[in-house]
Amino acid sequence: MSDVSEESVRAEVRAWLQANWNPDLGLVEWRNKLIDSGWGVPGWPKAWYGRDLPPGLVPVVEEELQKAGAIGVAKAGIRTLAAATILAHGTDLHKQKFLRRILTGEDTWCQLFSEPGSGSDVAGAVTRAEMRGNKWVVNGQKVWTTSAHHADYGLLLARTDWDKTKHKGLSYFIIDMHQPGVKVQPLKQMNGHASFNQVFMTDAEVQPEFLVANVGDGWAVTTTTLMHERRGADGLRTWAMGSDRKGRIYEDERAEIATTMEPYKWYPQRAGRVDLIMQRAKETGRIDDPVVRQEIAKVLVMSKAAEWTARRARAAQEQGRPQGPEGSLGKLISSHVARAAARVHTQLSGADALLSGADSPMGGTIAEILVSVPAGSIAGGTDEIQRNIIAERVLKMPKEPSIDTDKPFRDVPRNTVS
Amino acid sequence: MKFNFSTEQEEFRSNLRRLLAERSPSKEVRRLMETEAGWERDGWRKLNSELGLTALRIPEAYDGQGFGFGELGIVLEEMGRALVCAPYFSTSVLATGAILNAGKEADKRALLPGIAAGDTVATLAWVEDNGRWDAAGTTLTVTPSAGSFHLDGHKSFVLDGHTADLVIVLARAPGTTGENGLSLFTVAGDAKGLTRRALKTMDWTRKLARLEFKGVEAKPLGEQGGAAGPFARTMTEAAICLANEMAGVAERLREDSLAYAKMRMQFGRPIASFQSMKHKAADMLVDVELAKSAAYYAAAALDEGDNDVESVASLAKAAASEACLQTAIHAIQIHGGIGFTWDNDTHLWFKRAKSSEILLGDAHHHRELMMQRWAA
Numbered sequence A: 001m002s003d004v005s006e007e008s009v010r011a012e013v014r015a016w017l018q019a020n021w022n023p024d025l026g027l028v029e030w031r032n033k034l035i036d037s038g039w040g041v042p043g044w045p046k047a048w049y050g051r052d053l054p055p056g057l058v059p060v061v062e063e064e065l066q067k068a069g070a071i072g073v074a075k076a077g078i079r080t081l082a083a084a085t086i087l088a089h090g091t092d093l094h095k096q097k098f099l100r101r102i103l104t105g106e107d108t109w110c111q112l113f114s115e116p117g118s119g120s121d122v123a124g125a126v127t128r129a130e131m132r133g134n135k136w137v138v139n140g141q142k143v144w145t146t147s148a149h150h151a152d153y154g155l156l157l158a159r160t161d162w163d164k165t166k167h168k169g170l171s172y173f174i175i176d177m178h179q180p181g182v183k184v185q186p187l188k189q190m191n192g193h194a195s196f197n198q199v200f201m202t203d204a205e206v207q208p209e210f211l212v213a214n215v216g217d218g219w220a221v222t223t224t225t226l227m228h229e230r231r232g233a234d235g236l237r238t239w240a241m242g243s244d245r246k247g248r249i250y251e252d253e254r255a256e257i258a259t260t261m262e263p264y265k266w267y268p269q270r271a272g273r274v275d276l277i278m279q280r281a282k283e284t285g286r287i288d289d290p291v292v293r294q295e296i297a298k299v300l301v302m303s304k305a306a307e308w309t310a311r312r313a314r315a316a317q318e319q320g321r322p323q324g325p326e327g328s329l330g331k332l333i334s335s336h337v338a339r340a341a342a343r344v345h346t347q348l349s350g351a352d353a354l355l356s357g358a359d360s361p362m363g364g365t366i367a368e369i370l371v372s373v374p375a376g377s378i379a380g381g382t383d384e385i386q387r388n389i390i391a392e393r394v395l396k397m398p399k400e401p402s403i404d405t406d407k408p409f410r411d412v413p414r415n416t417v418s
Numbered sequence B: 001m002k003f004n005f006s007t008e009q010e011e012f013r014s015n016l017r018r019l020l021a022e023r024s025p026s027k028e029v030r031r032l033m034e035t036e037a038g039w040e041r042d043g044w045r046k047l048n049s050e051l052g053l054t055a056l057r058i059p060e061a062y063d064g065q066g067f068g069f070g071e072l073g074i075v076l077e078e079m080g081r082a083l084v085c086a087p088y089f090s091t092s093v094l095a096t097g098a099i100l101n102a103g104k105e106a107d108k109r110a111l112l113p114g115i116a117a118g119d120t121v122a123t124l125a126w127v128e129d130n131g132r133w134d135a136a137g138t139t140l141t142v143t144p145s146a147g148s149f150h151l152d153g154h155k156s157f158v159l160d161g162h163t164a165d166l167v168i169v170l171a172r173a174p175g176t177t178g179e180n181g182l183s184l185f186t187v188a189g190d191a192k193g194l195t196r197r198a199l200k201t202m203d204w205t206r207k208l209a210r211l212e213f214k215g216v217e218a219k220p221l222g223e224q225g226g227a228a229g230p231f232a233r234t235m236t237e238a239a240i241c242l243a244n245e246m247a248g249v250a251e252r253l254r255e256d257s258l259a260y261a262k263m264r265m266q267f268g269r270p271i272a273s274f275q276s277m278k279h280k281a282a283d284m285l286v287d288v289e290l291a292k293s294a295a296y297y298a299a300a301a302l303d304e305g306d307n308d309v310e311s312v313a314s315l316a317k318a319a320a321s322e323a324c325l326q327t328a329i330h331a332i333q334i335h336g337g338i339g340f341t342w343d344n345d346t347h348l349w350f351k352r353a354k355s356s357e358i359l360l361g362d363a364h365h366h367r368e369l370m371m372q373r374w375a376a
Helices: A006-020 A027-037 A055-068 A079-089 A092-104 A218-232 A235-239 A248-264 A274-284 A290-318 A330-354 A361-375 A383-394 B007-023 B026-033 B041-051 B069-082 B088-102 B105-116 B228-263 B275-303 B309-340 B346-358 B363-374
Strands: A109-112 A128-132 A135-143 A153-159 A170-176 A182-187 A196-206 B122-125 B141-145 B148-159 B166-172 B182-188 B194-198 B208-221
Touching (some): A006 A027, A006 A055, A027 A248, A079 A109, A109 A196, A128 A153, A153 A218, A170 A196, A170 A218, A274 A290, A274 A361, A290 A330, A290 B275, A290 B309, B007 B041, B069 B088, B088 B166, B148 B166, B228 B309, B228 B346, B309 B346, B309 B363
Antiparallel strands (some): A135 A196, B194 B208
16 A cells, blocks of 8 residues: 555545535435445445555545535444444455445444343343254343334344353344344433333344354454444544535435434533533632632543543554553543532532422533433443453453353353343 | 653653662662751762753753753653652752743843752742742842842741752842732852751651841842742742652552552452452552643643643642642552551652642642632
8 A cells, every 4th residue: 555645545535526526416325426436434445345545544535525525424323333343253245235234324233232131241141042943043131222223233242152151152143123023112211311222132033144253252243343332432423513514415414413313412411511610600609619619620620631631642542652541541530520520510509409401500401410420430331340441451450360251151140130 | 742742752751760760769769868958969960960950941041951841841750750859849940940930131141050050059938937839928028228138037848948059039028018029039058147947847858948037138030029920930830840740759659559569469369459459550540640641731831832821730730739649648558557667668759749739839729729710
């Protein structure tokens, strides 16, 4: 790839867009054109809609698309994780059947990993998949499944061998969500929203060709998906802005974004809304209380330092330097900030913090902060798991002796599924 | 450079770290801290001539090296890590800062080359018995008479005040209040009428003195009556420098306790394998990294002429005060009984963490200063 430079890429994308971008096309029609050109996912292999572009040049293509006002491939939600996993571990059949429709946005995906009995310990999954006749038959329950109610396919982690050890008895499947054996129910959260689902599988079926990798490789494939999930956490936000241009194709994209982002609408409140603190302190007059001032300052110090720590991590990444420990701390720090911010919002609101909805400050936003913040230190790896990861991977502290990984999984004590 | 260091800066840091580890092992720290002076001229002159540390931030016009606060921050962080017993903060942060910020061209020419060469050890005396860190708390008075100036009153908590060759003094004109009527003066350490007494300090590696002035003849430094602005700037710089030093202290405490936890066996396994230790270690890493981010950002803010640098300085000092002390508390706890003994080194850094927490104003003080700027 020595003949590829930023300038040559920029010029080539620009020329292609000039000849091909047409806002009057339908969303899927345009995306198919873009995918065929290789500019939709230029970092992907040439064999699969890409151009093998080095990762450093991919943002250049995105910039040019943006400048031209052209819409990119569908990116948000679990579909990106599905694509990454299929690219890494899928068969040609998987790639042919799924990749294009992921990129056009025609198919929606969900991730069926967490279970009522295994949250932090995902590898303890007890959803059962067994070969009956010439099909896999799946029984079990998954939980915290974003978008399951409108998903076409699911990335499924299930146990196929109970005599093997915990991590060796798992397999990874692609399951068709539109079948009688799959029932999806919304899961109502303590803040009143229902952003996630529970998925019940009763004799649900998976064709044998939709096993990903080999029987028993499920944990390795899951690790790939989770790695991309962590890496992509930032992408979601920037993409979610969409474009405010007029025209049908833009409206279609906005509708797609609205659907995908709907479950995340309370996430700003989950993060504690540090941005509202000063405004609220002035509105309520509490800004003059020296005790409150101290608490406000504590949150501001922490959130500024958190922001700068993230910038340090990003700067190291951009320069291609080995990332220091600052890169592994973001999630833990943001839940500290969120909790501290919620405490200050409570102080600022006083008795008004007893109310919610239209009766409460800022039309319910403050109330929503107070009952949403607890999610931040649980979702996507609890604070406790984050600390274990930091201690073991960054600080190289020895693992605790494990009692569940060296015997057949059927002998491991576990939750009884109700 | 608010978020990363250049390759040159990283190299500078690693060389400095190696050399300071060699020159300032804890045995040497203990030897020097038990002396009344707290440092030795020969050793300090040697270290300084090899590394040019006092020349670092002095402009080339005054025989310095003309580096910025990015580099100065690195030196302070590494000095904190090694707990170097030397009059560096007093000379190169406080006194050099006061001269650069307040001094007229002639003052700079007269005073800075000696500091850059490492010959002059200098300090800034502004706090008094009332313990106020701001300029407005000054009561020491200056009496002008026939072209000369005489100082009467006292100063306290003066860093290296009993050993400095040159003392820069904040004084007020009789009858003035607040930030009006304040001027800076220089006085020789052995000036007539100046009595210096070493104070007994909690942190033996940070020597403080009380200075009594009885009609001490002094030379003016900068504009008469106009010291408040340059003094405030010097305090902003000092808070940022101290935050960087504290980042080094905290990181050393964190690393030493982590190494100890990996080595210490109880119940048949290293205590580092217990989740309670892991969670503490992870929290310590978070505290230290946040404080480092703030300290680095603040040093770069000085170099880049950030117009909100005063708030950033207070933010960095508040973050460092909390993080450094909390890390020290955890460090003693992780060491257990041995950590509470005099022979174990942890208390040396614990006490430095404690004295730094307070010096130049504690976290409450700086949070309030920050709020005065941001909530206005």
